[in-house]
Amino acid sequence: MDITKIIDPLNDAQRQAVTAPSTATLVLAGAGSGKTRVLVHRIAWQIQVLGLSPHNILAVTFTNKAAKEMRGRIEELLNIPTYSMWIGTFHGIAHRLLRRHAQQAKLPESFQVMDSSDQLRVIKRLLNTLQLDEAKWPPKQVQWHINGQKDEGIRAKHTREGHDPYQRQMLAIYRAYEDFCERSGMVDFGELLLRAHELLRDDPELLAFYQQRFLQIHVDEFQDTNTIQYAWLRLLSTDKDNLFVVGDDDQSIYGWRGAKIENLYSFQKQHPQHLLIKLEQNYRSTSTILKAANSIIAQNDGRIGKELWTDSGDGEAISVYSAFNELDEAYFVVERIRAWVNQGGARSDVAILYRSNAQSRQFEEKLMATNTPYRVYGGLRFFDRAEIKNAMAYLRLMSNHGDDASFERVVNTPTRGIGASTLEIVRQVAREQGVSLWVASASLIDQGRLSARASNALKTFLQLVLRLAEQAEALELFEKVKLVVESSGLLAFYKQDKVDKGEEKAENLEELVNAAKLFDANQENPDSLPELDLFLAYAALESGDMQADDFEDCVQLMTLHSAKGLEFKLVFMVGVEEGLFPSQQSVDDIGRLEEERRLCYVGITRAMQQLCVTYSESRRLYGRESYPKPSRFLKEIPAELIQEVRIRAHVSRPAAVSAYKPERLTSSTSSYKLGQRVSHEKFGEGIILQLEGDGAQERVQINFKQVGVKWLMLSYAKLQVMAG
DNA sequence: TTGTTCCAGCTTTTT
DNA sequence: GCTGGAACAA
Numbered sequence: 001m002d003i004t005k006i007i008d009p010l011n012d013a014q015r016q017a018v019t020a021p022s023t024a025t026l027v028l029a030g031a032g033s034g035k036t037r038v039l040v041h042r043i044a045w046q047i048q049v050l051g052l053s054p055h056n057i058l059a060v061t062f063t064n065k066a067a068k069e070m071r072g073r074i075e076e077l078l079n080i081p082t083y084s085m086w087i088g089t090f091h092g093i094a095h096r097l098l099r100r101h102a103q104q105a106k107l108p109e110s111f112q113v114m115d116s117s118d119q120l121r122v123i124k125r126l127l128n129t130l131q132l133d134e135a136k137w138p139p140k141q142v143q144w145h146i147n148g149q150k151d152e153g154i155r156a157k158h159t160r161e162g163h164d165p166y167q168r169q170m171l172a173i174y175r176a177y178e179d180f181c182e183r184s185g186m187v188d189f190g191e192l193l194l195r196a197h198e199l200l201r202d203d204p205e206l207l208a209f210y211q212q213r214f215l216q217i218h219v220d221e222f223q224d225t226n227t228i229q230y231a232w233l234r235l236l237s238t239d240k241d242n243l244f245v246v247g248d249d250d251q252s253i254y255g256w257r258g259a260k261i262e263n264l265y266s267f268q269k270q271h272p273q274h275l276l277i278k279l280e281q282n283y284r285s286t287s288t289i290l291k292a293a294n295s296i297i298a299q300n301d302g303r304i305g306k307e308l309w310t311d312s313g314d315g316e317a318i319s320v321y322s323a324f325n326e327l328d329e330a331y332f333v334v335e336r337i338r339a340w341v342n343q344g345g346a347r348s349d350v351a352i353l354y355r356s357n358a359q360s361r362q363f364e365e366k367l368m369a370t371n372t373p374y375r376v377y378g379g380l381r382f383f384d385r386a387e388i389k390n391a392m393a394y395l396r397l398m399s400n401h402g403d404d405a406s407f408e409r410v411v412n413t414p415t416r417g418i419g420a421s422t423l424e425i426v427r428q429v430a431r432e433q434g435v436s437l438w439v440a441s442a443s444l445i446d447q448g449r450l451s452a453r454a455s456n457a458l459k460t461f462l463q464l465v466l467r468l469a470e471q472a473e474a475l476e477l478f479e480k481v482k483l484v485v486e487s488s489g490l491l492a493f494y495k496q497d498k499v500d501k502g503e504e505k506a507e508n509l510e511e512l513v514n515a516a517k518l519f520d521a522n523q524e525n526p527d528s529l530p531e532l533d534l535f536l537a538y539a540a541l542e543s544g545d546m547q548a549d550d551f552e553d554c555v556q557l558m559t560l561h562s563a564k565g566l567e568f569k570l571v572f573m574v575g576v577e578e579g580l581f582p583s584q585q586s587v588d589d590i591g592r593l594e595e596e597r598r599l600c601y602v603g604i605t606r607a608m609q610q611l612c613v614t615y616s617e618s619r620r621l622y623g624r625e626s627y628p629k630p631s632r633f634l635k636e637i638p639a640e641l642i643q644e645v646r647i648r649a650h651v652s653r654p655a656a657v658s659a660y661k662p663e664r665l666t667s668s669t670s671s672y673k674l675g676q677r678v679s680h681e682k683f684g685e686g687i688i689l690q691l692e693g694d695g696a697q698e699r700v701q702i703n704f705k706q707v708g709v710k711w712l713m714l715s716y717a718k719l720q721v722m723a724g
Numbered sequence: 725t726t727g728t729t730c731c732a733g734c735t736t737t738t739t
Numbered sequence: 740g741c742t743g744g745a746a747c748a749a
Binding site: 134358620621622623624 | 740741745
């Protein structure tokens with residue numbers, strides 16, 4: 001047995017963690033301190049030295065990427081297959097449990113997973129049926145409320161009807177939403193976790209089964225767990241003290257989406273005998289960078305406390321550049337990158353990190369202007385694209401006719417003459433009879449309660465889906481997808497669409513067939529569940545990773561949040577200004593301010609060799625010129641670590657932007673005049689306010705007595721000149 | 725069905 | 740000040 005491979009590459013603290021006895025263990029892992037290595041080697045140790053079967057191990061992460069990496073590294077280290085080991089995201093594992101035990105979880109066998117945009121659509125439709133004004137009940141806010149409740153493990157039935165009208169209405173919406181999901185077999189992300197928790201909690205036999213199976217439970221990024229996730233972990237580990245959690249309270253940056261840093265403290269309280277191991281030796285950054293990071297994070301209260309150190313050298317000072325404006329800032333950064341590349345540095349070792357996505361633009365422009373390849377992270381992922389979602393909706397509908405959200409999505413995509421009024425009737429019947437849109441449509445057709453045209457169109461649609469389902473039955477997964485893409489009419493629809501990037505969309509649809517092929521090849525499916533349902537869930541749960549296309553040597557642009565877990569030799573932290581970073585919305589609340597500070601800590605510790613911080617003396621924000629102060633975080637870096645860049649890379653005081661605005665030209669050919677009284681057959685009497693355009697394009701703005709101000713095309717509107 | 729105008733909103737993001 | 744979505748005119 002070769003344990004040197006497992007033990008030798010570790011430092012003392014890491015080794016202590018890896019070889020720790022099976023007891024509640026908290027590994028406080030600073031940035032760049034080898035956190036993943038500890039998890040991987042710990043699992044390897046348990047298998048190779050303690051003789052555990054991979055079958056007995058559970059490892060939970062937050063992202064698919066992290067899960068994949070962990071599995072890969074374990075396989076590499078041990079050279080054994082790991083398919084029997086449960087490694088995955090909280091959501092992925094919850095999903096697996098629910099699929100396995102759909103019946104006990106009171107879910108239909110082919111329940112569907114909704115992603116957040118699906119969820120938002122459902123909520124919008126729900127508000128509509130409840131006849132609530134979206135302005136008063138913003139769908140986003142409703143979504144936030146519902147997800148918040150689920151994260152806390154609260155269902156509608158747990159909430160007492162209070163007196164606060166707002167709360168009462170929210171509760172009513174939540175209840176209606178739950179009903180809808182129940183009826184149509186839809187499960188959102190929060191529901192996956194909540195349902196999985198309830199499943200184990202309410203079924204002692206099942207719980208005992210999994211408790212006996214998972215002898216060791218490992219949790220990555222524990223500071224990001226929310227209430228229900230931690231509750232779920234505790235259920236599984238009851239009486240066993242077999243939780244091995246790794247996290248860093250200083251890198252908790254997701255409080256705003258329900259992460260409870262308190263879970264770290266509760267863990268310590270609930271396991272008084274727990275083992276606490278701090279990983280403080282950093283293998284990533286220079287001592288200068290670490291000193292800056294330590295000094296900033298020290299400003300926060302209530303930390304468990306640790307200090308990063310390294311035995312590598314001081315390295316270069318931190319450059320701070322005060323830009324004249326945001327263009328100058330971009331210019332400076334791009335110049336620096338050019339110098340780096342000229343000295344033989346790789347572009348992919350360089351990252352530009354910003355607080356908000358909107359900041360990427362000026363950097364993109366400058367990079368483009370200098371022909372520097374770059375890649376912006378974030379944005380639409382493959383499975384989030386409308387054309388992909390449409391294809392998936394057909395597949396879902398084939399698998400589950402009760403999926404109203406998918407029904408709505410594709411009933412008239414591509415257009416087949418099923419208009420809003422027909423749909424409204426269908427919805428109404430569905431509501432009255434408490435059935436799905438599918439069933440309502442079928443009965444409406446049977447009873448001949450629709451116009452012949454609407455009835456036929458609807459019938460064509462239902463038959464299309466039925467036919468697809470029938471034809472797909474015997475096919476391989478990728479053939480099913482191919483069938484749907486081609487026979488639904490989607491592909492043809494996008495191919496003929498010349499204006500709206502239709503070609504690209506058609507290509508994406510073809511790519512979807514490939515994705516299905518790949519999925520099929522990689523899928524283990526130990527529980528032999530329907531592959532189509534698994535693929536659909538995969539699309540919702542793992543929407544990223546499809547865009548890892550070009551391997552070109554690129555500069556990396558991303559938000560500070562998405563940089564977590566990554567490292568770069570040269571890091572630019574830009575826009576480090578009060579109001580931007582920390583964000584204006586966070587400065588009045590100490591808790592949120594501290595989270596911003598942790599974000600700053602995360603940003604700084606991404607840098608391996610060189611860190612460059614920039615701020616601008618003036619910045620255009622929401623269309624207004626602002627003159628922000630340098631961020632307070634800058635002052636928290638000891639001055640001796642900083643080298644201010646004095647020279648202006650480029651004095652780019654912009655020439656005063658011309659105030660010229662083309663005025664709306666008054667049409668000379670018109671027979672109408674300003675102030676002219678006219679009358680319109682539909683809108684009645686009014687007075688001309690403005691004229692523009694010529695000939696067929698000529699338009700007039702008219703203030704109508706009855707209906708107010710409107711723009712009308714003169715060539716269409718039949719206006720009568722009135723005396724007056 | 726399509727093209728235009730209007731209007732709110734505006735941190736961070738994974739699953 | 741820009742952008743995406745809703746509302747509206749044709």
